[in-house]
Amino acid sequence: MRGRQTVRDMVLSLAVIGILVGAIYIFIPHDEGAEAARSAVKRVDYRVELITARRTAPYAVAAPEGLPKTWRATSVSYKASDDGKGGAWHLGMLDPEQQYAAVEQSDALPRKFIKEVTLGATKVEGKQAVGSKKWDRYQGDKYRALVREESGVTTVVTGTAPYGRLADLAAALVAKKT
Template sequence: MSSTGSSRGNPAIGDIIRSVVVIGAVIVGLYGIGQLFTAKPEATVKPIDYASVVAQARPAATFPLLAPADLPKGWRATSARFQENGWHLGVLTDSDDYVGLEQLKSTPARAIDRFAADSKSAGTADVAGQTWDVRTGPDGRLTYVRDEDGLTTLLNTSASRRVLEGYIASLSTS
């Protein structure tokens, strides 16, 4: 019997290290192969047909319901809801910025508390012949608010002022 080799019951430290390295390499290799063949789902939002919701809501609305006739290329509607006292249309721009349109039979203060809490007044803006109160939020969100005879219209976005004002100009009641 040779005295230089390890006995079968007590392996040398070199044998243990080699075994751990081989097992680690196998695990890393299997992980790498798994990554090659694993499809990563994209976080996509399913667009909706907002025009059909608008067509059903306008006859039932007791206020002039605002919506764009068409969305710009690459934009998609993600949510549309009509209730007796309110209307919501949510869209994503071609650069995935959110624009939310809210029309509510309530005061501007209540609408701001609900949809633009912690925003601060940032002056006014004239868009398409109408004056809007402009607000900015702590997270960079931009909010435009307008009150007309007890109907508050509020638009909330992560997009730029230019994009929001273009969207507001595209809104109509017909």
């Protein structure tokens, strides 16, 4: 019977396979809700990196203290520079509404560092009150940011979160050197 297969036979075979795949898809559970999105990004423990950064960095490294458990750390890094200038601390987080917010710090040249970590955001009118300090506001196509330049270090709280959430994160920052 070789050579007697027809296009009709091939189409019928594909239809049977399609029905089987559809049935499998329907009966296998899959979660596409908010909890699935929440569990897709894993929480990281940043304590070891924070201790290392605070020992190594030439500036007091800032990290949040007292934030609610609904904030989740998702990424962390500290990159020291060879010349003792330009070391960079990064702590990425998701806020309670699953918006990204990050703490970025460096002793590098402020203008270049701010442009890099805010993805090109520019300074806008107005300041953001965070506790007793005023932070500069930046707005970009992707990120908004709060920026504070101090002697020897620039701290940027940036991300897709609204300014109020960024201010919550900035208010929780405690800078220490060990």
